Amino acid sequence: MSTLEIRGLEVSVNTxxxxxxxxxxxxxxxRSGETHAIMGPNGSGKSTLAYSxxxxxxxxxxxGSVTLDGLDVLAMKVDERAKAGLFLxxxxxxxxxxxxxxxxxxxxxxxLRGDAPKLRTWVGEVKAAMNALNMxxxxxxxxxxxxFSGGEKKRHEIMQLELLKPKIAILDxxxxxxxxxxxxxxxxxxxxxxxxxxxxxxxxxxxxRILRYIKPDFVHVFANGHIVEEGGPELADKLEEKGYxxxxxx
Amino acid sequence: MSVLATNYLTPTGREEAWRFTPLxxxxxxxxxxxxxVNRKSLTLRGDVRPGVNTTRISRELVASVSxxxxxxxxxxxxxxxxxxxxxxxxxxxxxEPVSLYRATGGVDGAELSRVxxxxxxxxxASVIMENSGSAILGEDVEILVGPGAHLTFVTLQEWTNDSVxxxxxxxxxxRDSTFKSTTVTVGGSLVRLLPTVEFSGPGSFAxxxxxxxxxxxxxxxxxxHIDHGIAHAKSRVNYKGALSGEGAHTVWIGDVFxxxxxxxxxTYELNRNLLLSDGARADSVPNLExxxxxxxxxxxxxxxxxxxxxxxxxxxxxxxxMDEARRLVVRGFFAEIIxxxxxxxxxDRLMGRIDSELAKVGH
Numbered sequence: 001m002s003t004l005e006i007r008g009l010e011v012s013v014n015t016x017x018x019x020x021x022x023x024x025x026x027x028x029x030x031r032s033g034e035t036h037a038i039m040g041p042n043g044s045g046k047s048t049l050a051y052s053x054x055x056x057x058x059x060x061x062x063x064g065s066v067t068l069d070g071l072d073v074l075a076m077k078v079d080e081r082a083k084a085g086l087f088l089x090x091x092x093x094x095x096x097x098x099x100x101x102x103x104x105x106x107x108x109x110x111x112l113r114g115d116a117p118k119l120r121t122w123v124g125e126v127k128a129a130m131n132a133l134n135m136x137x138x139x140x141x142x143x144x145x146x147x148f149s150g151g152e153k154k155r156h157e158i159m160q161l162e163l164l165k166p167k168i169a170i171l172d173x174x175x176x177x178x179x180x181x182x183x184x185x186x187x188x189x190x191x192x193x194x195x196x197x198x199x200x201x202x203x204x205x206x207x208x209r210i211l212r213y214i215k216p217d218f219v220h221v222f223a224n225g226h227i228v229e230e231g232g233p234e235l236a237d238k239l240e241e242k243g244y245x246x247x248x249x250x
Numbered sequence: 251m252s253v254l255a256t257n258y259l260t261p262t263g264r265e266e267a268w269r270f271t272p273l274x275x276x277x278x279x280x281x282x283x284x285x286x287v288n289r290k291s292l293t294l295r296g297d298v299r300p301g302v303n304t305t306r307i308s309r310e311l312v313a314s315v316s317x318x319x320x321x322x323x324x325x326x327x328x329x330x331x332x333x334x335x336x337x338x339x340x341x342x343x344x345x346e347p348v349s350l351y352r353a354t355g356g357v358d359g360a361e362l363s364r365v366x367x368x369x370x371x372x373x374x375a376s377v378i379m380e381n382s383g384s385a386i387l388g389e390d391v392e393i394l395v396g397p398g399a400h401l402t403f404v405t406l407q408e409w410t411n412d413s414v415x416x417x418x419x420x421x422x423x424x425r426d427s428t429f430k431s432t433t434v435t436v437g438g439s440l441v442r443l444l445p446t447v448e449f450s451g452p453g454s455f456a457x458x459x460x461x462x463x464x465x466x467x468x469x470x471x472x473x474x475h476i477d478h479g480i481a482h483a484k485s486r487v488n489y490k491g492a493l494s495g496e497g498a499h500t501v502w503i504g505d506v507f508x509x510x511x512x513x514x515x516x517t518y519e520l521n522r523n524l525l526l527s528d529g530a531r532a533d534s535v536p537n538l539e540x541x542x543x544x545x546x547x548x549x550x551x552x553x554x555x556x557x558x559x560x561x562x563x564x565x566x567x568x569x570x571x572m573d574e575a576r577r578l579v580v581r582g583f584f585a586e587i588i589x590x591x592x593x594x595x596x597x598d599r600l601m602g603r604i605d606s607e608l609a610k611v612g613h
Contacts, residue, residue, distance in 0.1 A: 054567050057559060082569035094564035098582025098589075107578060108568035143582070144564075160568065 002069050002085060002167040002200060004030045004053075010063035011045075011052045022048045024225035025064065028202075030168055035194070035201040037211055037236060040222030041244040046204045047091065049222075050172040054088040055081050068168065083112055085167030089157040089174050096144040101156065102126065104144045105163060112164055129159045133189055150177035158189035161199075168200040169193070175210035187213030208240040223247040259321040267320070270501040270533055272469055275440045277386045277414045279360055280321050284386060287359030291385070292334045295349040301342035301373075306332045312366060315392055315422065320444060322416045326390040330364040336377060340370030340396065347376035347402075347593055355383035357412055363387060368394040369401045376402040376592060382437070384410040389417035395427040397451060402430045402592060408603065409437035411468070418444040423483070425451025432591050433460035433489075435470050436603055446475040452482040459488045459587045461600075463607045464530065466495030473503040474519070478512040484546075487519035490587055492580055493530035494611040504536040508548060516546040523554040524583055526576075526611060577608055 011023035022045045030036050040046050052059045053066055055078040066073040068084050076084060096104065105126060110116045117125075130139060133155045145153055154174055161169055171190065175183055187210060193199045203214060211233070219235040220227045221244075228247050229235065260281045261268040268280075278284030294304045312333040318324060336348060369375055373396065381387070395401050401421075409415060415438050421429045435441050447456045456476065464470045476485045491500045504519040523532035536550035557579060565575035581604060588600050 054563075056563055077572070078563060078566035079569050079571045079575075082567055088567055090564070090567075094558075094560045096561050096564065096579065096582055098585035099578050104565070104568075104578070107570055107574060108565075111571060111574065112569040164568065 002032045004086070004168045004200065004202075005067045006053070006064070008064035009049070009052065009061065009066060011048055011059050012062050013048070013059055019060065021062070022225055023052065026226055028220065028227065030200045030202055032167060032198045032200045033194070034218065035203060035214060035216045036218045036220060037203045037205060037216035038220050038222050039205055039208070039236065039239055041248050042206065044223045045225040046222050047172055050088055050170045050202075050204055053081075053170060054078065054086065079111065082164075082166070087161055087164060087166035087169040089154075089161060089169065089171045091173040091176060093145045093148075093153045093157055095146045097146050099144050100141050101144055102140040105140075105160070108160070108164060125163060129162045132162070132192065133159055134185055135159065151179070151182040154178055154182065154186050155189075158186050162189055162193050162196075165193075165197050166199065167197070168202070170202045170204065172204045173206065174203075175205055175207060183210060184213060190214050208236045211236050221247055259319065259324055261321055267473070271442055271471060272440065275414065275469065276416065277357070277360060279325075279386065279388045279414065279416050282325060284360035286329065287356070287361055288331070289354060289356070289361040290332070290334075290363075291352040291354045291361060292350055292363060292365065293353040295351055299344065299346075301339045301344065302348055303335070303337040303339070305335050307335055308332050309364065314390070315394070316420050316448070318390070318418060318420070320418060322388045323390045323418045323444070326362045326364055326388045330362040330390075333364040333366050336365070336367045338369040338373050338375050340373055342370065342373040342375065344375040347378045347404075349378045349380070351380040352383055352385065355385045357384050357386050357414075360386040360388060363389045365389065365391040366394070367391065367403070369396055369399045371396040372398040374400040376404065378404045378406070378593070378596065380406045380408070381415065382406070382408040384413050386414045387417070389415070391417065391419045393419065393421040393429070395421060395423045395429050395454070397424045398426045399424070400428045404432045404591060404593070404596060405434070406596075406600075407433075407435040407438055407441050407443075409441070411437065411439055413438045414440050416442045418446060420444075420446045420448075421456065423447065423449050423451070423454040423456060426453040427451070428455045428457075430457045431459070432587065433458070433472065434600055435460070435462040435472070436607060438468065438470070440469045442471040442473070444473050444475065446477070447485065448477045449480050449483040452480055454483050456483070456485045458486070459590065461489070461584050461587050462491040462500055463604065464491070464493045464498040464500045465607060465611055467497045469499045469501075471501035473501070473505070475505045476507070476517065478506070478508045478515045478517065481512055482514040483512070484516040485519075486517070488587060489521045490523070490583060491521075491532060492524045492526055492583065493532055494526035496529035498530035499533075500531075501533045502535070502552075504550060506538050506548070506550070508538075508540045508542060508545060510541040513542055513544040514546055515548065517548050519550045521552045522583075524580065525554065525556050526580070577605070580604065580608055
């Protein structure tokens with residue numbers, strides 16, 4: 001049982017015009033097995049929340065705290081956050097030329113587990129994860145994210161989610177750029193990881209479409225750098241109907 | 251005659267061709283002040299094979315087939331006592347590479363070495379030249395690629411850190427031939443290579459790739475020159491370098507010349523440099539001169555930069571520590587070229603060498 005606790009989180013980003021405050025006091029608690037959807041208009045700071053928790057150097061935390069089972073996440077380096085059990089599925093996964101998917105995955109799992117997995121069982125695990133996500137077997141010899149289609153990039157992110165077995169996963173607009181079939185396949189991957197690892201999920205999305213496949217326990221509306229309304233799945237239905245107008249006009 | 255010519259060519263450092271090179275570190279190769287030693291270090295590894303003839307022939311019997319205005323190349327052509335010949339007969343297909351290496355060495359004096367590699371009509375072969383140990387070496391390698399022939403040429407510069415090596419690798423491509431070269435330079439105090447190409451028949455293809463890794467105090471220079479003098483030839487150049495440490499200096503010059511007769515030329519050249527620390531300097535100068543508009547394509551690109559923070563963040567967000575992430579990125583950077591070398595043993599050795607260079611500079 002794990003708990004990710006975000007308290008009063010304030011984050012700014014450095015730009016040419018100086019520091020700009022993006023997160024203005026975010027409070028959120030995610031426990032193992034729970035699925036939280038964060039929904040909000042573009043530019044509200046949803047992705048900043050995701051990247052700040054993962055430790056992207058572009059963002060500066062100016063206030064508040066983030067803890068995982070009481071441990072200070074903000075004091076950890078990026079790789080230490082992953083080792084503590086956090087995972088970020090990125091909206092725009094980065095290309096790493098010349099580094100094969102198989103080499104990347106093996107390096108990551110070795111770092112996370114502390115020693116190299118037994119080759120035969122590991123190859124089997126990777127194959128099974130790829131099969132489950134309808135990925136071509138040749139995929140593992142391609143360079144990480146290089147020349148991947150939008151759908152392949154997202155499948156690759158979810159494949160990592162299944163293989164690396166984090167405690168808490170943040171999915172940043174994993175639904176963007178996916179057609180209906182890919183969305184279903186990717187969502188099934190997330191649901192498998194939830195069941196297999198009692199995963200806690202923070203699902204960041206603009207649209208309600210993905211919530212038909214990944215059922216949220218809680219829905220939070222995000223606007224202007226903080227959470228402005230919270231509720232159960234019924235809140236998503238309301239957003240589907242009325243949009244974000246009432247949250248951004250104020 | 252040759253004395254006059256040499257004097258005339260002696261570089262001062264102000265010439266475009268020499269402005270990046272620290273002349274005082276050339277051990278006198280450029281101005282004739284180096285003492286020549288009668289060393290003939292180039293040696294064939296393994297047994298002689300059918301279709302391949304290797305021999306040394308006195309220089310009077312083998313005139314140079316190409317001119318050069320480079321002071322060191324001119325001196326090698328004039329003074330090297332003999333020429334090391336590798337002759338691959340026509341219609342020969344060699345499954346294993348012809349492997350040459352430097353069996354002896356030393357920095358007690360300069361070795362001047364002439365080499366002639368020729369591959370006959372419709373043959374396929376690979377030639378590997380491994381340069382390791384210590385040396386002061388002036389070298390001119392002429393490569394004649396016959397009609398329809400396919401030659402892969404790999405040179406490795408794995409010198410000790412007191413070595414000086416100045417060389418030209420000049421390929422002449424006859425019709426419908428393919429010349430693929432990979433140049434790897436990781437060792438040496440000063441290495442200055444001139445990979446140059448000219449075409450003697452249409453339909454031929456030159457692909458020049460290279461990797462270099464300069465650490466503190468090393469000067470590694472590659473000056474490519476591709477002379478498209480006839481129609482319908484194609485060339486591709488792709489060199490990648492990494493630098494780390496105080497005074498690490500690399501120079502990459504990519505001169506491509508498309509003459510008025512060279513209609514239908516297709517050329518592209520690329521150089522990328524990765525700066526791994528402060529105090530290192532990468533000069534990169536692509537240069538395209540075009541005398542005809544009737545071409546398929548001509549382009550170039552050059553980038554020099556530091557680690558991409560987004561790549562490192564992505565890898566680290568999966569639990570991979572910073573050191574390991576940097577190592578992966580650098581290996582990946584070079585793998586694009588090294589993985590295309592056909593010999594897997596060479597591939598493994600080079601990646602191992604990249605790893606040890608990285609370990610040396612603390613990554």
